[in-house]
Amino acid sequence: MEERRLGPVVGLGTWNTFGGDATLAREVVGAALDARCRLFDSSPMYRGAEASLGAALGGARPQARIATKIWASSTDEGREQFRRQVEWFGRVEIEQIHNLVEWRGQLRWLERDRDEGRVDMLGVTHYSPHAFAELADALRTGRFDVVQLPLNPDERECERELLPLATELGIAVIVMRPLGEGSLLRRSPPVEALRELGVESWPEALLKWALSDERVDAVIPATRNPAHARANARAGDPPWFGSEERRLVERLAS
Ligand SMILES: NC(=O)c1ccc[n+]([C@@H]2O[C@H](COP(=O)([O-])OP(=O)(O)OC[C@H]3O[C@@H](n4cnc5c(N)ncnc54)[C@H](OP(=O)(O)O)[C@@H]3O)[C@@H](O)[C@H]2O)c1
Numbered sequence: 001m002e003e004r005r006l007g008p009v010v011g012l013g014t015w016n017t018f019g020g021d022a023t024l025a026r027e028v029v030g031a032a033l034d035a036r037c038r039l040f041d042s043s044p045m046y047r048g049a050e051a052s053l054g055a056a057l058g059g060a061r062p063q064a065r066i067a068t069k070i071w072a073s074s075t076d077e078g079r080e081q082f083r084r085q086v087e088w089f090g091r092v093e094i095e096q097i098h099n100l101v102e103w104r105g106q107l108r109w110l111e112r113d114r115d116e117g118r119v120d121m122l123g124v125t126h127y128s129p130h131a132f133a134e135l136a137d138a139l140r141t142g143r144f145d146v147v148q149l150p151l152n153p154d155e156r157e158c159e160r161e162l163l164p165l166a167t168e169l170g171i172a173v174i175v176m177r178p179l180g181e182g183s184l185l186r187r188s189p190p191v192e193a194l195r196e197l198g199v200e201s202w203p204e205a206l207l208k209w210a211l212s213d214e215r216v217d218a219v220i221p222a223t224r225n226p227a228h229a230r231a232n233a234r235a236g237d238p239p240w241f242g243s244e245e246r247r248l249v250e251r252l253a254s
Helices: 022-034 049-063 075-089 103-115 129-140 162-169 180-185 191-197 202-211 226-236 243-253
Strands: 039-041 065-070 092-097 119-125 146-150 172-176
Touching (some): 022 049, 022 226, 039 172, 075 092, 162 172, 191 202, 191 243, 202 243
Parallel strands (some): 065 092
C-alpha cells in the first residue's frame, strides 16, 4: 500500500461500527491490520469504540497510528478523555479536536502534551461546510498538523478553500466519509465501468477517487465487516486515477 505523510493511505474509521463489541472489533481491526492498514480513527463520541479498538490492537499496538479525538465542552472533561485514551492506547499519535468543540481551550493543554511527547501531532475536524470558515481560521493559527474533513463525489466543498490552505500550510489531510456514510454505495455501476477504472469494486473506485487527489494523505472508510476492510485496503495501491477516470467516477456517482 502506498504511504504518504501519515503512513499507509487507507486507514479505518470506527463511527457506527463495532462500538463496545470487543469481539467484533478484534475481527475488523485484525482484517485491517492484515491488509496493511495502520491509521485508526476514533472518538469518545463513538460509543465505546476507543476501548474496543485498544483491546483489539493488543500486541499489534506498536504498528498502529491512533488518530482519536477530544470531544468536550470543558478542558477538565477533555483532559479526562485524554487520560482514558492513554489507558487504552498508551499514547496517541494524532489527537484531533472533534467538530471544533472548545478548540482554543483544548489546544492550549494539548500543545503541552505534544511538547512533552505524549502526542505526536495535533489535528482538528469538522463534517459540515457551515463550519469550514472556522476550520480554516483554526488551520491559519499554524498550530495544527492535521485536518480531517469530508471528501467524496457528493461532498466537495473542501476543495474550494480547505485543501488549498492545507497544502499551503503543509497540513496533512485525513478524509472522513469517503463513501458518503454508505449513501454512495446504493447504486452499483456496471462491471464494464469498473473494469475501465481498473478496480474490483465500487467502494474501491470511490476510495481511489479521493486518494487520487494528491493533497489527501489518507482515507478512513468505516466498516463493521472484516471482508469490507480487506477490500477497501486494495484502494491504497497505485496507479491513481487521472482526470478522465475521476470524471467517470463522478458521473457514475451522480
Ligand atoms: N460521519 C461523520 O460525520 C464523521 C465525522 C467525523 C469523523 N468521521 C470519521 O470518518 C470515518 C468514515 O466516515 P463514515 O463512517 O461516516 O462513512 P464512510 O466510511 O463513508 O461509510 C461507511 C459505510 O460504508 C459501508 N462500507 C464500508 N466499506 C464497504 C465496502 N467495501 N462494501 C460495502 N459497504 C462498505 C459501511 O457499511 P459496512 O459496515 O456494512 O461495511 C458503512 O455503512 C468515521 O467512521 C469516523 O471515524 C466521520
